[in-house]
Structure formats: C-alpha cells, structure tokens
Amino acid sequence: MRVPCLIQFVLVIAAGRAATVQQAELGSAASEDSCAITKPSTVFPASTRQVFFRFTARNVRSSDALTVEWLDPGGAVSATAPYEQLPASSSLCLLTQLPVGGFAPANRPGQWTVRVTANGSTLASRPFRILPDPSDGKLRITRVATRETGAQQNELTVEGAGFNTESTIHVARYTSAGGWQYIAHIFPVTQDATRMTAHLAALPPAEYVVFVKNGQQLSAPARFLISTAGYHLPFPPREQWVISQPPYGMYSHWGRTLHAYDIAPRAGGCVVAMRSGTAYTFDRGYGQTPHLRIFGNYITIQHDDGEYSHYAHLKTGTFRVRNGEHVEQGQALATAGTSGYSFGTHVHVQVTKAFSISSQSIPFELEDLPAPRRHGYRGPAVSANSSPYGDCSGPRPSSPVYLSTASGKPGAAPAPPTWSASVPVAGWWSELTRIPKGARSLEVKLGWDSADRDFDLHLVSPSGRHYGPYADRTGYNASAGTSESFEIVDPEAGTWRVSVQGIRGNGEAMPFQVFRGVSTAAPARAWGGARRP
The missing domain is CATH 2.60.40.1930 (Macroglobulin (MG2) domain)
Structure with missing residues (x-):
C-alpha cells in the first residue's frame, strides 16, 4: 500500500x-x-x-x-x-x-x-x-558572464574550479514541461583550471543555466540572464513606491511570471507606461479575488519591436487610456489596486513576446534602477519615468492617436480579444457565451503568434451540435497557420461553448486569443483565408 x-x-x-x-x-x-x-x-x-x-x-x-x-x-x-x-x-x-x-x-x-x-x-x-553537489565542490562554477562579440554571436565566460582539458560547457533552459533542456554543448576556446571562454550564437532574452562536464562528472548549475532593455519604472518620479517582489520572488514569481515585478505605492498610486506603444485595456470590473488566481483588471501595451508589457491588478474604473490608443513612455495608465489574486495594493508588471498576459515572461531591465538593484532587489525605488501626462488626476493628451496593428498607421481603435488564455499540447480551454434571440450571425476567431504552434477551435451549440475542423465544418476557415474561425449564420439562441485544444508546440503552455462577435444583420461575406485541409 x-x-x-x-x-x-x-x-x-x-x-x-x-x-x-x-x-x-x-x-x-x-x-x-x-x-x-x-x-x-x-x-x-x-x-x-x-x-x-x-x-x-x-x-x-x-x-x-x-x-x-x-x-x-x-x-x-x-x-x-x-x-x-x-x-x-x-x-x-x-x-x-x-x-x-x-x-x-x-x-x-x-x-x-x-x-x-x-x-x-x-x-x-x-x-x-x-543534497550536496555530487562533485563534492571540486568541479564548480562561481561566475558566468556574457558579452556580444559580433552580429548574432556572444562570448561566454565561465569561472570556477576543477576545469581541465576534458571540460565542456553545456547551456540549458528550464521548461515547466521538460525540466532542464540543453540547447548548446560547447568546447572552450580558452581554458585553464579556473576560467574558460567559449563562443555561442546570440541568445534571445530568457533565463539560462550553465553546467560544466568533465568526463562523467557534472557541476551544479550556474544561472545567467539575457535581458531586454528600454523599460522604466511604472510610476511617476514624484511618487514613493517599493519593489515588494522582484523576479524569482517567493510569493508567486515562477513559471510564466518568473521575470515579473510587484511594485507597491507608499504615497501615490498612479501606474504609468514603461515604454511607448499601443494600449489594450481589460477593465473587467474585478475586485480582490483571494480564491481565484487571476490578474484582475490589466492593460497590455504592444511595442514596436514585438514585445508586450503588462500592468495587472489595476483598480476598476480608473483607466486613463482607451483601447487601441497610442501611449508615450511615462503616460498615466490607471491606478494601482488589489483586483484579482492580490494581497495589498500594487501593480504587477512583466514583459512577454506574445500578446497574452499569460505568456512566458522574459527578463527585462528597468533602466532607472541602479545596476546593483536590477536583480533580486526588494525595497524603495526612485523613478525617472517623467512625462507631462504622468498624473492620473492630470490632463490627458488633447487628441489621442489610435494605431491599427495591421498597418502601424493611425486608424480606428482595434477590437481587443474577447478572451486571452494558454494551453499545453493536448490541453483544453473552454468558455461559455450567450447568443441572443434574433442574432443573424456568430463569428468566433482563434489567433496565435507562431506557425510553429497549432490549435483547434471547437463550438458546441445549445442543442449539442458540434462545430470543429474534424466535425461540422460549416462556416470554417483557417488562415496562414496562425488562425482559425467559424462564421455561423442564424445561430441558435442560448448558451454556446467555445473550446480550444492545443495540438502542436514545444511542451510549454501556448498563448492564444479568441475574438467573438454577434451581428443582428446578415453577414456581408465570409472571412477569407486558406481553408485547412
């Protein structure tokens, strides 16, 4: 037993x-x-x-x-x-x-x-x-450093003890699904008993670890980060805030939120943009949810280099920007709150390479923090993120600009996703939505950010009719390997189920967005795109 x-x-x-x-x-x-x-x-x-x-x-x-x-x-x-x-x-x-x-x-x-x-x-x-290091500390790493040496190439320096002519350097990343996954096995170009250097291809922003191997002997891991730059603290200079939880924080910063910051106001509470970009607003009306682990009300900013910054646990009803509005660095966004799973007023900020706030975070540097305080620091912080529009009770830009994400040019504010979530391969996500009587069409579109991933979209009507790529394909379209959609004419009134299944990926949770639209007018045309075989 x-x-x-x-x-x-x-x-x-x-x-x-x-x-x-x-x-x-x-x-x-x-x-x-x-x-x-x-x-x-x-x-x-x-x-x-x-x-x-x-x-x-x-x-x-x-x-x-x-x-x-x-x-x-x-x-x-x-x-x-x-x-x-x-x-x-x-x-x-x-x-x-x-x-x-x-x-x-x-x-x-x-x-x-x-x-x-x-x-x-x-x-x-x-x-x-x-447990102790199996090498008894004879083979160990005390310091790891990287520097750029040319286009798409880095030099890796490893310092420690016990290195010899058989030593090889192994670089790995951690995934929640597969643990440590090796991405490079390198022979040093220079080496002595305490120091080795090696060349490797440029790495994207993320957390990495290095192991040194001598024959069958393997050192304990040593960590290093590749960080993205250009961000400033998310509060104005005149306010007093404290970093309450840095990356790797013990309360909740692991997994997808590993590289996030929690920052709490001591005087003030106005949250401002860490970088300029296009804002997407998600004021869901949430208060504190101590038994539901969600981000509450939040804002996502899309930056011009393909990165996204996210600002969570905002106070409902305090948003200072509209969906699709272009915001400048330092511009007021909303007031910090306790919405979602949050103990104490603060803002949770993180940076990702995908639109969903639930995407894997990446390391980023807050440039107005002194260098010694950019890693693991908890305590008071002084912001240099100044803007004439950095006051939550002050003036707004006289003529807000809305950018089209398709063209990058001024235009109408784009519609935000109805739902943003993530699933692993073979995992399922579902949400219920109600369709009113008299609706002429129901449009549901699933989108994701990489053709290396794949999902299936499923709809189930109130009477149990199943729409899917391998079920009833009425109104189904797929486009460019990164979207699927259904357009159902004269949909049944009542409660529908929208479901997404992860089909292909790298083993980690994969973010996606779902857009839902209901029209009372007959559809003018079906959504275009190559039909999935």
Whole structure:
C-alpha cells in the first residue's frame, strides 16, 4: 500500500489566536492555478529548480501578519515571504517557493526547515533536505558572464574550479514541461583550471543555466540572464513606491511570471507606461479575488519591436487610456489596486513576446534602477519615468492617436480579444457565451503568434451540435497557420461553448486569443483565408 505523501499539520495556538495551518506540503513542482503540489518530495538535489511549499491558512484575520521563513542547516533565516495584507478569510491556500538550482541554497546542503509564523507564534514547520553537489565542490562554477562579440554571436565566460582539458560547457533552459533542456554543448576556446571562454550564437532574452562536464562528472548549475532593455519604472518620479517582489520572488514569481515585478505605492498610486506603444485595456470590473488566481483588471501595451508589457491588478474604473490608443513612455495608465489574486495594493508588471498576459515572461531591465538593484532587489525605488501626462488626476493628451496593428498607421481603435488564455499540447480551454434571440450571425476567431504552434477551435451549440475542423465544418476557415474561425449564420439562441485544444508546440503552455462577435444583420461575406485541409 502506498503511503500518501501529504502530511497534514494543524496547530491550534494560544487562546485569542484563532489562526491555524493545515495541509502543509513540500515538493519540486506545483500548480499555481489549483494551489497544489504536483510532485511531492522532502529530498532535493542541488540542481532542483525550486522547492515549493503549499499550505492552507484557516481563520485568518485582516490583522494577522503571516510569514513563511526558510531556515538553512545552521538555523539562520535564508529567505522570508511576509504576507502583511491578507484578507480576513476562513480558508486561504498559499503557495511559495525557495529557488535552489543556480542560487545560494544549492551551495548549502543539509537539513533545511520551512516554517509559518503569525503574530510571533509558529503555526507549522516542515523539514526537508538539499543534497550536496555530487562533485563534492571540486568541479564548480562561481561566475558566468556574457558579452556580444559580433552580429548574432556572444562570448561566454565561465569561472570556477576543477576545469581541465576534458571540460565542456553545456547551456540549458528550464521548461515547466521538460525540466532542464540543453540547447548548446560547447568546447572552450580558452581554458585553464579556473576560467574558460567559449563562443555561442546570440541568445534571445530568457533565463539560462550553465553546467560544466568533465568526463562523467557534472557541476551544479550556474544561472545567467539575457535581458531586454528600454523599460522604466511604472510610476511617476514624484511618487514613493517599493519593489515588494522582484523576479524569482517567493510569493508567486515562477513559471510564466518568473521575470515579473510587484511594485507597491507608499504615497501615490498612479501606474504609468514603461515604454511607448499601443494600449489594450481589460477593465473587467474585478475586485480582490483571494480564491481565484487571476490578474484582475490589466492593460497590455504592444511595442514596436514585438514585445508586450503588462500592468495587472489595476483598480476598476480608473483607466486613463482607451483601447487601441497610442501611449508615450511615462503616460498615466490607471491606478494601482488589489483586483484579482492580490494581497495589498500594487501593480504587477512583466514583459512577454506574445500578446497574452499569460505568456512566458522574459527578463527585462528597468533602466532607472541602479545596476546593483536590477536583480533580486526588494525595497524603495526612485523613478525617472517623467512625462507631462504622468498624473492620473492630470490632463490627458488633447487628441489621442489610435494605431491599427495591421498597418502601424493611425486608424480606428482595434477590437481587443474577447478572451486571452494558454494551453499545453493536448490541453483544453473552454468558455461559455450567450447568443441572443434574433442574432443573424456568430463569428468566433482563434489567433496565435507562431506557425510553429497549432490549435483547434471547437463550438458546441445549445442543442449539442458540434462545430470543429474534424466535425461540422460549416462556416470554417483557417488562415496562414496562425488562425482559425467559424462564421455561423442564424445561430441558435442560448448558451454556446467555445473550446480550444492545443495540438502542436514545444511542451510549454501556448498563448492564444479568441475574438467573438454577434451581428443582428446578415453577414456581408465570409472571412477569407486558406481553408485547412
């Protein structure tokens, strides 16, 4: 009989303190959407990406100050995650992490402890073990640096100990589906016992790790970042803000939000554009949703180099820009709030290479932060992001410009997607939509950003009629390998189901957008495009 991995902790603390912690569990993988550990464990190799800790806090009061502390083998607090503005709730599921592979904990093997405290009392604790480096530290990396040496080429410098003539350099990226995936195996061009250099093709913005291999011996990983530039802090210079969670943050910055920042106002609250571009607004009317892990109300800005910046947890009703409006760097967007899954007023900002806010984030540099504070810094920040329109209560541009994403020229504001989401290969996404009586046509279009990926679009009518590329193809079109659509004439009135299935990709979650339109006039023409075979 298999013993369940879940170990439950319940500690009822002294009279007058009603908070308890239940269902405390450790593991090497987790689902943020379901707040669950998916790979339970209490023993972790030094190369483990991170250790997750999941628990349920019960009978939480708004005055409770709850903290997660990670204690190293010597008993010192290595990292903390203070939850200072939790809402009063009978039950809150919380998920936090300790980065290991490529970080300091990988160099501190032994018995660790994670504990939860509230108001000065320990509610629960859990021991776990980080295993030592199999090479016993004889082969190790202490520093990794990169620099451009020419068009589409970088020089990689690796410093450490134990290098020899058999040493090879291995570069990898981490994916949630496949773990560490090697992307380059390189022989050094210069090498001695403590330093090697190598040439490799230019890498896109992302997180990478380096391993050194001597025969059968493999070092612990060392991390390096390739960052994109041109961004400034998302608040005006006159306001006081604090970086409360940097990239790799223990509260929620892993997986697709790995390279995000949470920034909280101490005086003020106006969120401004980190770069110029075209704004897309998503004021959904959300307030705080402590049991629903969503971004709440947000704005996405499309930049002219194919990158997108996102601004989440905004206060509903405070948006200062309209959908499709061109915004300048430093221009006021909205007021920071607590919409969505957010504990305390702040803005969540991240940069992606795809339109969806749920896309994989990429590293980006906030250029008005001093260089020593661009990696892992928590604390006050001073913005240099100045604009005459950087005041949420001040004037707006007299004649806002709307850009067409198709032409890049001024035009009417484009319609935003009805839904933006992501799915892995073989994964499903569904949403319900109601069609009124008298509708003459229903148009649903699915779009994505790369022909290397593929999806299928499915519709199910109120009577159960199934429309799909391999079902009823009435009104179906596919175009250029990055879109599919249905146009249904005289659709049934009632509730329809719109579904998307991931068909082809690289193993990670794949973002997409769905546009839905209902017309009371007969359609003039069908959407064009090559029909999918």
